Amino acid sequence: MSQPLGGSAAVRPMVVANWKMNGLRRDSRDFVHAFAKLKRGAGGVKCDIIVCPPATLLLELRDVLQGSGVGLGGQNCHRAVKGAHTGDISAEMLADCGCAYVILGHSERRADHGETSELVREKVSAALFAGLQIILCVGESEQERDDGGALRVVSQQLESSLSHEANSASVAIAYEPVWAIGTGRTPSLAEIKDMHAHIRKTYKEIKTGGANGLRVLYGGSVKTKNAADILAIEGVDGALVGGASLLAEEFWAICAHYGS
Ligand code: PGA
DSSP: OOOOOOSOTTOOOEEEEEOOSOOOHHHHHHHHHHHHHHHHHHTOBSSEEEEEOOGGGHHHHHHHHTTTTEEEEESOOOSSSSSSOTTOOOHHHHHHTTOSEEEESOHHHHHHHOOOHHHHHHHHHHHHHTTOEEEEEEOOOHHHHHTTOHHHHHHHHHHHHOOTTOOTTTEEEEEOOGGGTTTSOOOOHHHHHHHHHHHHHHHHHHOTTOOTTOEEEEESSOOHHHHHHHHTSTTOOEEEESGGGSSHHHHHHHHTTSBO
16 A cells, blocks of 8 residues: 555554444454454554544453554543543543543534533543543534535634643544535545644644644545545545444555555
């Protein structure tokens, strides 16, 4: 596979599997064995690979991923350290299960659980306090894009969600247009490039320390067939992959664009 040159200089790309509410214990073991075999056969890749399974599979995956070089992440955490929050999971619990990462602000959580950017900011603080790295999702709805408001919406999400402790070493931003998630539709390559440049610019305005080392991922219907084009876009430092990450072969084919 050819090495895409889209990412920012001196930044190690990142490819993240978001399994959402999919997977039973047997599936996860099968996935890891198949994935590890593909990875071994290829002699490695020049990107960080992270799998974010449902919470029920974290311990299972922590054990089977050991030594594979694949990182483990949660899909959400509570803003509080602990307490009376039935059904929730704290950032420290994720870390305790072997997670080094957590996805926060995903649009499905914003839609299904009414999560606001202000709440996401509190979660970012909690996750950083627990020592986790964050994959922070932002993205506009179809209506917002049609109305010409995509850039504004994403700036607002960034401004409201990034806590003051966050920096480019601890947070990666995932641009995920809501209308592209699970639909098979994606923005044009030029639209992705523009949005990634906008995210970097906005981040620099928010964080006076600058955007050096910041990773900006694209997510939303990334598949084997479009990954080469998307990962080659200037300013795309990797991908957040949903549906296509459930099959080891498909997910590997996406990661393998960052050939060794
Ligand atoms: P998708 O999901 O790849 O299935 O579109 C991406 C995501 O929601 O993270």
